[in-house]
Amino acid sequence: MEDSVSTTPVNLDYPDGLAIARVAEALVEAALAEVQPHLQGDSGSLPSAMFEVGLSYSKTTRACALRRAAPLADLPYLRALLEAASVSLGGPADLRERQLNVICRRYLPGHGLEPHRDLPEMIEEDIYGCVLSNTSGSALEFHRLREPEPEGHHGGREESRISPSAFRVDELPGTCFRQRGAARFEWNHGIEKVSYGERWSVTWRWIRTDSVWFREDSAL
Numbered sequence: 447m448e449d450s451v452s453t454t455p456v457n458l459d460y461p462d463g464l465a466i467a468r469v470a471e472a473l474v475e476a477a478l479a480e481v482q483p484h485l486q487g488d489s490g491s492l493p494s495a496m497f498e499v500g501l502s503y504s505k506t507t508r509a510c511a512l513r514r515a516a517p518l519a520d521l522p523y524l525r526a527l528l529e530a531a532s533v534s535l536g537g538p539a540d541l542r543e544r545q546l547n548v549i550c551r552r553y554l555p556g557h558g559l560e561p562h563r564d565l566p567e568m569i570e571e572d573i574y575g576c577v578l579s580n581t582s583g584s585a586l587e588f589h590r591l592r593e594p595e596p597e598g599h600h601g602g603r604e605e606s607r608i609s610p611s612a613f614r615v616d617e618l619p620g621t622c623f624r625q626r627g628a629a630r631f632e633w634n635h636g637i638e639k640v641s642y643g644e645r646w647s648v649t650w651r652w653i654r655t656d657s658v659w660f661r662e663d664s665a666l
């Protein structure tokens with residue numbers, strides 16, 4: 447073990463609606479080799495290096511339709527991985543590509559992701575993800591949001607509403623997950639800042655057709 451004192455949350459509580467499965471390592475390795483060349487650049491001011499497929503979340507601005515990023519057809523192993531993960535989690539094999547946004551991330555030391563909920567107004571309920579590789583001590587963590595404060599109480603910043611209840615995913619190459627229900631809306635998720643090693647992940651979600659961000663003819 448590397449640490450005798452660890453801040454790793456004890457998994458006393460499991461977020462309702464979080465499903466976890468695992469896809470075959472050979473497929474994970476092939477998908478990783480496919481996305482790696484796209485994630486070599488500097489992350490700039492982003493919390494991790496990012497490579498998007500399908501609709502682009504990062505190229506959007508508020509109330510502006512999403513634009514197209516790289517086509518999934520160019521990444522056949524990644525597509526096969528997404529389909530395999532979805533099916534192993536009880537989801538559909540059809541990736542509904544016209545609404546699909548895929549984010550591949552590489553986390554190096556200094557990178558992490560603040561606890562957040564993916565925007566409910568923009569993104570459909572089910573969100574999927576898969577760990578491609580992780581040699582860091584960080585992993586996806588869920589933190590339950592407290593019940594809303596009573597009327598008239600001004601709670602302050604988002605972090606102050608986070609209860610000690612936390613769940614950390616035990617990550618191996620191919621560990622995949624689906625967030626739905628409470629896991630999606632009543633828990634935040636994030637990645638603690640990486641201090642050593644690297645973490646590679648892919649997450650995917652569907653843009654709501656009734657949102658201002660969706661447009662059928664999203665151009666390149």
Ligand SMILES: O=C(O)CCC(=O)C(=O)O
Binds near residue numbers: 549564637648
């Ligand atoms: O890297 C991950 O596993 C999580 C990424 C994430 O939560 C996001 O892109 O919204």
Ligand SMILES: [Fe+2]
Binds near residue numbers: 562563564
């Ligand atoms: Fe997220």
